[in-house]
Amino acid sequence: MTMIALFLFADLAAGDVYHEIFEHANAAYAAGNFQAAANGYEQLAASGVVLPEVFFNLANAYYRQGRIGLAILNYERALRLAPGFDSARDNLDKALRETAHNLGRPLPPAWEQSLFFWHDALSYTETRTAAIAFWLLFWGLLALRQWRPLPYVRGAAMAAGLLTLAFTGSAWIKAHPHPLAVVVSDKAAVRHGKSDQESVRFELFEGDRVLIDRREDGWARVEKAGGERGWVRDSDVALVGPPYEFQTTRYDIKPNMEQVP
Amino acid sequence: MRGMRQRITAYMTAVAASVIVCLACDPAAAQPSVSASVDQKEVGVEELFIITVTAEGGGRIAEPVIPHSDEIRFNRSPLHQSSSTSIQIINGRPSRFTQRQWTFRAWATREGELTIPPIAVRIDDRNYLTEAIRIRAVKRASSPIPVPEAQRPQPRAEDRAGQDRMPTLDDAVRIESTVNKQRVYQGEAVQLELRILTLNMAGVRAQYNGRSIPPPTTEGFYALPPVQEERIETRDGWEYRTTLVRQLLFPTGAGTFEIGAWHWEGYIWGYTREGPHQTYKALSTPPIEITVRPLPPRPDNFSGAVGQFKVTANLLQTDVMQGAPTQLTVRVRGEGNPDAIGPPQLPPIPWAQVSGPITETRPFSPDEWGLVEKVFNYTILPLEAGERVIPEITFCYFAPAIGQYRTERVPPFSVHVNPAREADRLLVVGGAQEPAETRVTLLSEDIYGIVTHVSGLRPQRSGAATNAVAGLAPPLAYGALFLFTRRQRRFATDSRYARNRRARARARKRLRDMGRSETPADALYKALTGFLADKFDVNEAGMTSEDARMLLEAHHAPADVMENYLKVLRVCERERYAAARLNADELGALVCGAETVMDRLEEFLKKGAKS
Known part of the structure; x- marks a missing residue:
């Protein structure tokens, strides 16, 4: 019984921690400190709080910083969790209009x-x-x-x-979704092979969405809508996930057990 | 069902009619004849040639009798044989005509003018002979695969030069690996052609020893999907069925690359004079070296395309409405890697918003091998009204033929943009009433703001446990319910089973109720006989200890169980007629004994059922 009570208290305490981080991030966003807000939302997501609202807020924080690629990445994450999230869909459309290509999302198999x-x-x-x-x-x-x-x-x-x-x-x-990824660097050269010496086949721009089918030696093989393929540096793209990859440092959040009676 | 029956009846009627017509035919109406021919009049010594024997007649035609000859040897098993029968009705009288044909392999044993003796064929119990055939045998080396004349390929005169032997099993399969050029620029197309050639002769067959033939290694090349086609080709004067696999390769770097050796191994079947023959063969092509030169320093507007290209463009409408999108399509067509063709350079268009391009690659067509078309579609949204121009579009590619970069140009387009009614009017300073220019302003809506209230802010738990429980619990519960209902139904329908299963419970209940009975010994007696009756599905009424003994004996009950069972029953029987009643201790001992003996009997019966 005591164990169950302790477990429940620990769970509640952890919930408080996540709420606190969320509130801090919201306050930072409201104050115009978008980087701090993004850090807070990302901290939550990295600790397993994978809610569409968290990704949506994170995407907004990146959008406000002009980081369109990361914004699109997180809008996609929010929409994967909640396809009916209209605000996320509208914001995604807006962000896509600001990309260089407004490249279509690769379609699933026929x-x-x-x-x-x-x-x-x-x-x-x-x-x-x-x-x-x-x-x-x-x-x-x-x-x-x-x-x-x-x-x-x-x-x-x-x-x-x-x-x-x-x-x-x-x-x-x-x-088990298709490995959709978003270009997060300004421009990414897609090459014929896994080397900077290989000739460039085509170029991708920030916010372009591609599929990744292989990742080797710091390179990812991508396929864009229309089926064109090539190798791009792994650091230029981020997977929508799950699993989720984050741009900032990974956070390890644990409830403060010492405060639990 | 009725339709099916009608169809069967009609079919049977037709068959019966055919049989009757055949039986009614007059076989004598057709004159019998036999003939023989050879596929060549001049043959090599020990070289196989074909003799064809044809017999025609109205009656039964037997197998030909191959004569013995020291000069000509025959393989007596026919290589092919065929038979056909036709029925004619002339003046209401049916007549039957049959033709049979055999082809035999034969060979000459010595040089010179030789004679193939007449061959006898029996038609309608009479022997008919073919005419003797004269052939000339000359000495030449071979181990040939013979085929009938009609199926033998007819080489052209120029292909036949220096080729006067018959093909052997060694010639039955060939493989070839060729490229159209071995010195190319980086990114330039190399056309690889792989051929498997199988001799186009009856009876010659080849099978690869594996599921699919692995292509040669093409490391260092970007390869497009291969295209396969079947065709007939000639090699050394012989026809081959050719499987041609064509693939475009594009070297991805500079240096020397190698298209690896191509291997084929498998079984080849063909007829030799000893009959069908099989051999296992492994074939390889030599590797092909490709020298790749690097591209010269690239200009800024280089699209990435290497090859020979033409660029065309068209605008969907040249008279458009302000704010209404139109489409600009740029087509790049030519020879080269379609995946390397980047979009053409579209200069900035200040009076419109441009989005895209959406690209589309046309697949290869077998008629235009190596040609590709890539289409770039741009959406042009005119923002300003007036006479406007889409500037010149350029497409820079590397042309290997001249070793230089080339720029294709599409001349500018004139576009008339009609003003939209809702467009913002930009007035000329000074208050002129006529609008000098109108412009559609793109709405710059802000994004939706953040969500501030979220419930359930905690790490999400994996649903694996829920999935497992939800997945397994229903079938398990269903299984339990299934067993339960099946048992209930059996109880309801199978009285023997029900009595057997409930016997012990009923007996226990009777023993429990014994205390309330005025004649407890009688109740005990009924409990014991009832147990036996239920267990063996017999009538309980009037059962005596003697009946019980016979029942137990019939079921081979152990002697001690039977003895104790009967002892209790007999005590109860005696008590019924005795003056004194059993006291409580005696009754208790009897109940105890009865329970023990019922348990023992049940145990024995269970064991018996299992064994």
């Missing part, structure tokens, strides 16, 4: 576009919840049929099974 055309507006949590609900319904209907055969129960169970499959597939795809 099979995914055909099979899962319906799931863009749903978040991972929503699809997972739907999958679990239909899974329970499927077994519940089977149990009902086992207990007392009623008309239409079999058909309903099959429909529930199919919906379970559809939402499980959707949840899996959302849990």
Whole structure:
């Protein structure tokens, strides 16, 4: 019992710490200290508080500093967590208009576009919840049929099974997203090979979104919308994630256990 | 179902009619004939040639009888044989005509003028002979693959020069690896062609020993996807079925690069005079060295393209509305790496907002191998009205043919931009009433502000445990429910099973209720006989200790169990007719004994069921 109470207190204390950081970051943002605000939001995100609102605020803080690439990166992160986050979508559109190319986002494979055309507006949590609900319904209907055969129960169970499959597939795809990355440097030369001696195939600009399919020796192989590929320095791009990579130092936040009674 | 039956009936009727027509045919209507021919009149000694025997007639045609000859040897198994039958109805009278053909491999054993003896074929129980054939045998070296004349490739005269032998299994498969140039500039296209050639003769077949033939190594080159096509080509006067794989390679750096050796190994099948023959062969092509020269110092406007290109551009409309977007399309077409073609230089257009380009690469077409078209689409949003100009567009690329950079130019476009009604009017200072110029101002909306209130600000937990529980719990619960309902249904439908499973519980209940009975011994007796009746699914009413003994014996109960069981029953029977009742201790001992013996019996029955 004591252990549970201690655990709950520790959890509450940790929640307070995260709220405190969030409030400080908001205050810094309001005061125009966008770098401090970005540090605060990034600190939260790096410690596992991966909420769409945190990424949205972080993106805004970068946008205010004129760091379009990092802003787009974090708007994308917010939208991956909450595709229905309209403010993030509008801000992303605005940020994209300020890029040199306004390059389109690389599209998922054709099979995914055909099979899962319906799931863009749903978040991972929503699809997972739907999958679990239909899974329970499927077994519940089977149990009902086992207990007392009623008309239409079999058909309903099959429909529930199919919906379970559809939402499980959707949840899996959302849990394993395509490795989308955003160019975070002003300009990135995309070369034919993993060397500065290789000839430049094309150039990317800050905020351009690409897919990364390989990362080797400090180089990343990128593919932009339209399928053009090449190697770019790893430091020029940042993965939308998860896992999340952050530009500033990693923070290790722990609740102050000494204050816990 | 009815349709299917009708179709089957119609089919059977047609077959029956055909059989009847065949039986009714007059085989004598067609005159029998036999003939023989050879694929060449002059053959090499020990070289295989083909003899074709044809027999025609209205009746049954037997296999030909190959004669014995010291000069000409035959392989008596035919290489090919065919048969055809036709039926004609003339003046209402059907007649049948059959033709059979065999091809045999044969070879001459010595030089000179030789005779192939007549070959006998039996048609309708009568023998018919072919005519003898004269051939000339000359001495020449070979280990040939023979094929019938009709299937043999006919080489051109110039290909035949110095080539007077038959192909052998060694000639059956070839591989080739070629490039169109070996000295190129960095980024210039090298066309690699890989060929697998298989002799185009009946019966010759080759199979690669593996799933797919690995391409040669092309390290240092950027490779476009290969294109494959099938064609017929001639080598050394023989026709080959060729699989041609073409690929464009672009050297990514300067220096000397190598396209590695290409390997093929597999089985080759072909007919020799001894019959079908198989051999295993490994083939390789030599590696190809490519010398790559570096590009000269690059100009600032270099697009990255190397090759030969033409640039064209067109504007979707030249008369546009202020604030309404239009599209400028620039096409770069030519020979070179499509992925290296960067966008052309579009100078700043102060009167419009330009976005893009959106690029599109046209795939290779088999008719225009090596040609590529890359399209750049720009969106032009006119901000100012009036007569405007899209300045000259330039595209700089390196042309290897002249070893220099070249700049393609697209002349300027004149655009008439009509003023929009809602455009801001910029008035000339001095108060003139006519607007000197109008301009559409792009709205500079601010971004949405930060979110200040968030609930649940804590590290997110992994949902793996929830997923596992949600995934496993329902099927497990369903499994339990399934077993439970199945058991319930069995209880409801299988009385033997139900009585057997409930026997012990019923007996215990009876023993518990014994205390309330006026005749406890009788109740105990009923509990024991009821237990037996339930266990063996027999009628309980009127069961005596003798019945119980027979029942236990029939089920091979152990002697001690049977003895104790019967002892308790008999005590109860005696008590029924005795004057004195059993006291409480005696009754307790009897109940105890009854429970023990029922347990033992149940244990024995369970063991028996398991074994």
